[in-house]
Amino acid sequence: MKYIYRIFVFLTVILLLGALGLTFMFMPRGKKLDDNKKIINKEANEPEKITVFNDDEDIVNILLVGLDSSAVTYEKDEDSKRADTIMLLSIDPKYDRVRLLSIPRDTYYKLKGYDNYRMNAAYARGGIDLQVSSVEDFMGVKIDHYVTVNYDAVKELVDAIGGVEVYTPEYKYTDPSTIPPLEINFEEGLHLLDGEDAVKYLRIRKIYKDQDLDRIKAQQDFIMKIFDKMKSPKMLLKLPKLVSIANKHVETDMNYGQLSYLAYYGVTLDKENIGMKTVEGTTKKGSPLYFVNKESATYEAHELKRLRDNESEASGEDLNYTEEELKNMTEEERAALEQKIRDKELREKLKEEAVKEENSTSSNKNVINDEK
Secondary structure, eight states: OOOOOOHHHHHHHHHHHHHHHHHHHHTTTHHHOTTTTOOTTOOTTTTOOOOOOOTSSOOOEEEEEEOOOOOOOTGGGGGGSSSSEEEEEEEEETTEEEEEEEEOBBOOOOOOTSSEEEEEHHHHHHHHHHHHHHHHHHHHHOOOEEEEEETTTHHHHHHTTTOOOEEEEEEEETTTEEESSSEEEEEEEEEEHHHHHHHHHHHOOOTTTSSSHHHHHHHHHHHHHHHHTTTSGGGGHHHHHHHHHHHEEEEESEEEHHHHHHHHHHHHHHHEEEEEHHHHHOEEOOOOOEOHHHHHHHHHHTTHHHHHHHHHTTOOOOOOOHHHHHHHSOOHHHHHHHHHHHHHHHHHHHHHHHHHHHHHHHHHHHHHHHHH
């Protein structure tokens, strides 16, 4: 059995999208990610949604799908096409809240048009369109955009940012069934992990008391370490390499304008505002499936909406202070406030760019349709 690092796909997606998005700032207007990328759940005459992540817009839901390209000796080729990671990324730009809800790949779901299958079989059967519609049906939410990322990006990504320093337990493990064979040999202590060792670290499971939950916690801590590291101005020097990785391993229906705002939004977001959770479910003896109550899944998927609707819980941050309040602030507090104001102003600029970019895309498509 292979143990794939599922939570880590969030990190990969955000950083690689960030690379693409920030690149937009330095590119001529009108350059697209890939004109051949499909728009999900879209009829030919249906107008495209302009998602700019602004305060007036509803919560934005993005489906993140991690595709595992590795293989094991006893698996068929079809398995390698399945989605190994499925996550719902919900963003509430009005109150600066982000929530990542993980849907276990073995979740029991009756795939439309097929026999009973696991949730991750949707991608193998019908690509991203069927995966999106399946999650929408299962979670009771509308998905605005999608992102797929190949796991080959993980090793390259960690190497590109100079590695990550983590405390590792002593762990030795060999799995000859994987292609290539997996060999883990960690000594206990603080280590700077390169891409290859980071992948191995994120796959550790059996050493933990509560295997899956403890591994997820280790992966989330790893994500936060890189989240902090990516806020360094030095990371701008890494953009060319990150863009190269993204172009090879990431597909999305978002344009550069949307990616640029999403990238800056992620960089300026306080990590305390990022919530991570796995959809709760149960297992049955003798079955590899993970059984989730659909009503419970829908409830979890709408967590940010409940917070937004409850003004007492989602009150937003007021950046307007009286002169007396400003005088009583420390130098550090004033500097932090000034930075938040600058961040807000830049976000407004990026929102305008995203709208212009999307309108330009729609205009070009209308011209093409008129010529046909």
